[in-house]
Each structure stands twice: as C-alpha cells, then as structure tokens.
Amino acid sequence: MEPTQPGARRPEHHRLDVRPLDPVHSLKVKLGLLVVASVAVGVLITWIGLRNELGPSRTFPLAILVSLLLTWLLARGMTSPLREMTAAAQAMADGDYSIRVRSTSQDEVGQLAEAFNTMSRDLEASDRIRRELVANVSHELRTPVAALQAQLENMVDGVTEPTPAALEVSLEQTERLSRLVTYLLDLSRVEAGASALTLTQFSVGDFLEECAEAVSMVDAAKGLTYVVDVTPEDLVLEADVERLRQVVTNLLQNAIRHSPHGGTVRLDAYPVDDDVVVEIGDEGPGIAPEDRDRVFERFARGSTSGRALAGSGGTGIGLAIVRWAVDLHGGHVEVADTESGATMRVTLPASARPAAGVTTESAR
Template sequence: MRSITIKLLLAFLAVGLIGTVFIALFAWSGTEREFGNLEFERWQEALLEQMAVYYSTSGGWEGVAEDVIRFNPGGGPGMRGWPRMAGPIILLDENGKVIIPGQGFMVGEEVHQQTFNKAIPIEVEGEEVGRLIAGQDALAVSASGEEFLGRVNQVLLLGALGAAGVALLLGIVLARTLTKPLRELTAATQAVAAGDLEQQVPVRSKAELGQLAEAFNQMNDNLARARDIRQQMTADIAHELRTPLSVILAHTEGIKDGVLPDSEETFQIIHDETMRLSTMVEDLRTLSLAETGELGLTLCMVSPDEMLRQAAAAQFPRAKQREITMDLELESRLPDIEVDPDRMAQVLGNLLDNALRYTPIGGQIILRAGSSSRGVTLFVQDNGPGVEPSELSHIFNRFYRVDKSRQRDEGGSGLGLAIAKSIVERHGGQIRAESRPGEGMTFIIELPVT
C-alpha cells in the first residue's frame, strides 16, 4: 500500500511541476513580448514627438537625416531628446517622398500610395508635415525595464515553487484519501483470511472503489451465509442420522444381550432404518450434485401429459391403499418439453410422495398440465392440512419440516423438496408452492419450451 501512495504522490507532484513549468514559461514569454511591444510603442511615440519638435524648430526637414545618423545612444552629438533607435525608420514628407531612406527606398523616391497610407502621420499645429515608417529590431531595454523583467522572473520562480509545494500537499492528501478505502479493504481481507467473516468495509462512493467495497461486503455476506448453511446442514444431518442409528443400535444391542428376540419383526425394524439411512445418503449425494451443477442430464423431448400419467401410475398403489383419489387434468395439444425424463420422474415422485404423506384418507390429489408464457406449467395439488404462508419460503430448504401434522416420524429424509427444486432449476425452470391452512398445498412447476 505504501508503494501505491508513493506512486500517486509522485504522479501528482510530476503533474503539478510540469503544469507549473509550462505556465511559467508561457507567462514569462508573454510578459517579455508584451513588455517589448510596450517599449516599442513608447519609443515610437517619443520619435514622432521629437520629429515634430525638429520640424517646428528647423522650419522643415532639412538636415534631419544627418542629425538622426549622428545620434549616439550614449549621449553623443545631435539634437537632445532623440530616443534610442529600436529599428530602422523611413521619414516621408507630406507628399510621400523619402527624406530618411531605408528598407530599399532611396532619398527623393515617392512611395506607393498603399505604403504612404500605412505610415504614421507627423503633425505640427494640426497640420500634417510628414509620415514615419518605423521598424522594430532588438530594442535596448532600459535599466528600469530590465529591473521590472527581473522582478517578474522572481515572481514566476516563487510562484512555481509555491505551486510545487501546493501540488505536493494536495498529492499527500489525495493519495491518502484515495488509498484509504484500499487500506480498509486490505485490513478486512486479512481479517477474513483469518476466519472473521463479520468484516464489512464502508462504502464511501458509487465510483469504482465504492463498487469494489460493495462487492467485498456482498462476498463476505455470501461467505457468512454459506458458513451458516454448512453449519446448519451439519447439525441437521447429525440430527437426522441420530434417530435411525439409535434405533439400529438399540435393537442390535437388545438382540446381543438377549433382551429382544431375534425375530423377523426385529430384523424388519433394523432393515427399515438401514434403508432410511441409505435413502438419506443417496438423497444428499443427489442434492449436492444438483446444487453444484454436476448432476448429469440426459435430455430428450417428452410429452407433459405422458410424464404426469407415468408419475400417477407409479404412485397409484399407495394412493389406493389410503383411499386417495388421483385425478389428471390435462390441456390438449401441449408442446413437448426437453427434459431428462428420469430426473423429472424423480421430481414428480417427490412431490407426490409429499402429497400422499399429508393428504388425509379419502382425500384427493390433482395433477394438471397447462401452457403459460414461460412454456409448460405442471401442478401437483392436494387437499391436506396446508401450511401457513410464512412457511412457504422455507419448505424447499434441506431437512425443513413444518410443525404439527408434518413430523419426522411420518417418514422421508427431509430432502425431497430440496432435490425437486434443484433438479427443476437445473432444467432452467422454476418451482414454487402455494398454500393456506386447511386448504391443502399446490406445487407449481414452470418449464421452458425450446
């Protein structure tokens, strides 16, 4: 984390320094350019003024060229007041004839009207007496000007250093601010690695770091939920295994000690409990494969009507024994569905087993098939005692048993509905239950049509 902070700090500092250097260079260049233009304008104004003074004093332009040429920037002979030359000049009389030559123009030559119009008028007492064309070369900056530019450079240097300092401070603040969520996430991740699944990190924004924090919190919630489910499942399995194992142990010890007779009835009880254990182990294996997506499916096109008929036929002997009526209500011309017929027979068998277990003697079970927006819908409905609506969200959980009439001593591994749900979802379908106390239970399976 320290390396990230240092890299961010160096990045901010580099950006600040580079930006400051460019700004300082542009400011210095612009200041020097504008100051030079200002000096040139002042020189031009002084030159025009001195030209007008010369004309007024001399009564004309005679001798002006010699006087300007004799001018010495150090203060040599010539008229006082002539400014230092900033570049070549061309002096024209009022008719456009050259008095002081330059830039290819000869004395006495008459310039083009366009050139004459661009020249600066020289006026004496409101009357134009000539025109001046002034060029700008390297202007000798005055001592005061050099002092001004020096102060400007000092200010720019101090500003650059100040900006670098501000960039450094901002870089420290921003680097710590940006890396704080990462430091918190690192600490929380280390705590999770040590086994603390209650860790949560604050979500400070909706940007990428905030999304990362939300994803971490969601992952940790899922891990904690998986841990709780695993612990609960372990406890449930131990609880479910305890009863048949206790029965088997009690009967075998009873036979060994001579307390119980080694009769067919005793061996039948041991056999039944052993089969119950075997069924539970196989159901756990099936459920594990289905939930992890490893349950193999052999898909083929199957008629929903035929699938319900076969399921009803398989459970008919049990229904007849309890005097329970099984009715089929099938919609005509239903499309075939692509399923694993053996696995779907297992689903319907589990649902019918549940219905037969809790439907009273002389009751009724209805199997229906119909079309829906999702494809084909299958219904398994009984007129048993039903359950509270609050129980419906739990009935597909492993080993979940509703109180009162749905007790462990009525058989079953407690995994049938969980297996049914996993297999249906493995087919891309959905399963749900609807019930009210005293109104029976209805299981609804929705399967897609390919």
C-alpha cells in the same frame, strides 16, 4: 454509504480518513487533482511567505511540509478502502466473514470495495449454509443410526427377538438413511451444475400411478390412500422421466411425512394452455403463507402447527432439489392456495422447453 447488513461489522475508521474526492469517478482524475492541489498549496504558501518577507529559507520548507501533509491526508482517504480490505481479508482467513468495507468513493477503488463486500456476503452465506448442512445432516444421521443400533443391540443381546416386526423397524431406519444419502448425492449434482436431460414422451397417468405405488410400498405403516386423477386420461408429457420421478417422489415423501394416519394423498394432473400441471396434495397441517415463497430454498425450514418444511426429514434438501429439477425443464414449482393441507403445484411445458444452457438428448 451503502447500508450495513444486520450482523455485519465495519472496520474501525481513523479520524484522519478525509475523503473530499469521493464524488470523482476516475482514479486518474483524483491523482491529477491531488497533484494540482499540492502544487497550488505550495505555490500559495511560497507567495504569501515572500510577500511577507519571510525569505526562501523559511518559506520553501514550510510550503513543502504543508504540501506533503495535504498529499498525505488526501492519499490516505483515497487508499483507506484498500487498507480496510487488507484487514478484512486477514479476518476472513481466521473465519470471520462479517466485516464490510466502507465504499463511499465512485472510482475504481470504490467499485473494488463494493465487489469485496459482495464477495464477503457470499462467503458469509456459504459458510452459514455449510454449518447448517453439517448440523442438519449430523442430526438426521444420528437419529436413524441410534435407533438402528439400539434395535440391533437388543437382538444381539437377546432382549428382542428378530421377529418380522422388529426387522421391519430396522428396515425403516435403513431406508431413512438411504433416502438421506440419496438427497446428498442429488445435492452434489446440483453443486456440480449437472444439467443434462434425457427427454422422452410418456403417459402422465401411468407415470403418477407408478410413483404412488412405489412410495406406498415403502411407507405403508401410515395406511395412506393415494388418489391419482389425470384429465384427460391420455395426457402426455415430454420430459426427463428420471428427473421428474425425482421431483414427484420427493414431493410425495414430503406429503407422506406430514399426512395424518389413514389420510389421503392426491396426485392430480391436467393441461393448462401449452403446459401440464401436476399437483400433489396432503391433509397435513399445511404451510404458512409467509413460508410459501421460501420453502424451496436450500435448508429453508418453516412451520405451521409444528410442521417442518424440509425435503428429507428436516434437512431442507429435498424441496430445493425439486425446484432445481423443475427449473431444468423450464417449468416452475409453487405452493398452491388451499383451504386445508398443503398442495405442491408443478407446472411443466407439455413439449420440452429446457432452460437456457441445459443440454438434451432423446431417450433410446
């Protein structure tokens, strides 16, 4: 019997679910054994009855009754997973995805039961992710919307003057909303399987300088310093510029969110064999070692000293999009080991080697 997943429920089993034929790997062989067993039992009872001079009028009905009972017991055990799947499907229709089917047989019915359990787990995971998405996005939308509404109401009521500082606060909340919408649109592209890359060769140093300048204009309130260090200075990379800009921007915004006021955010790039490594580091509280393997999972959240590891203010979408975009290029992303802060390391092939199934075209 397969192990029960935590939180998963098994349907109640009837005591008469006898399964002596479970080790048999073919349903056809099972049916043949069922026929042979019922006939053999009927013949045996008939022979015993005739030897004891019970007569055909009593021996034949008894043989038929026992054969039918044996057939019913064995057939019930063979078809039990099908009944369990029917009950589980009805429960799924009511929104309960926790039921698992007992799959001990080795034949086609057992394989169907295992496939059904896999489908149940996938549906349960998808439903959990959907609920988390609704809850997280609702929370993230409510905060900036409430702040923006309060700020505008104060201006309309004359409580607050529409000074540049007050308007800047409103602009920050609007930009936060815009970033969240952008993440959700990117997530929809991931779900749709969008995997086309427009490849071009570009200077890594110039590219990182542009990304740092763009985010520094938006998040100037913290007074962060951006240090770009590319070795060698003429390092080039062949990739989809817009996808890579999406990667670097998401990682920069994550670093900015967790950096202390007046801190430093580093953007380093250097070659390793046939690859180009881009690292983005901050001076924040860092990422716990136990969280480093899962922070790029969709909606995953970990914490070290209160740090939320999410790519859009807590939704856990941004870092998942980073991994998706890097995977498209045939690269990988990880959390590097550092003594302080957090450093995200992106490794990409210097000459484009997109993942299997990804279509490419050259930039005009």
